[in-house]
Amino acid sequence: MKVQxxxxxxxxxxxxxxKLYYQANLAAAKQMKLDYSDDYYERFIGASDEDLMAFFREAFGSEAQVQEFMRLTYQAIDQAIHQGRLEKKPGLDELIAYLEQQQISKAIASSNFKTKISDFLTATQxxxxxxxxxxxDDVAKGKPAPDLFAAARAALGTPAxxxxxxxxxLNGLLAAQAAGIPCIIVPDLIKPTVQMQAQALTIVPDLLAVRDFIRNNH
Incomplete structure (x- = not known):
């Protein structure tokens, strides 16, 4: 496929x-003496904060507890950023350089909020x-709804x-599919499921492999 x-x-x-979010969640739960299962985090990787908070309202039983949990979580994330503990994924710089060399348009579509995205991009230059x-901040629904990716593709002006x-x-893959856009999976904390293997365009080990995939198919 030609990639634009x-x-x-x-x-x-x-x-x-x-992993920083996971560690921050654990620290917040410990400080508040709340039960926190690994399953809580895994099921919401790639989802929006609204979906996460709706689940925690039910799990924790109090809006005040949810708000304090999120406040402590973001406090820990901010501290991690200021301590230089936010690391780029392998191959990110090389992939960006290649896309710019080839004049391939690019965008970020994240379930996070603009302020946090800005903090991350600034911290990593x-x-x-x-x-x-x-x-x-820009859409009605987060992943697995297609809104984020549909809006990003429209902003780029490229054919799906x-x-x-x-x-x-998986939430991200489902969102891409709902938007009608091919999706490459680069696994992080969660091993690709059978569903992900069946529905992704391909699964690669890192962003360098994404660069090579685009280069070989461009």
């Missing part, structure tokens, strides 16, 4: 941030490479069949 545009997920795809960013979504989660 690439849409990046952010958390777990561009940056090794999912990648902000100048992504003038097009679609966040939860000649656009790629790069994702690490």
């Amino acid at each position: 545009g690439v849409i990046f997920d952010m958390d777990g795809l561009m940056f090794d941030s999912e 990648t902000a100048s490479h992504f003038p097009t960013i679609i966040s939860m 069949a000649e656009t790629l979504v790069l994702e690490d989660s």
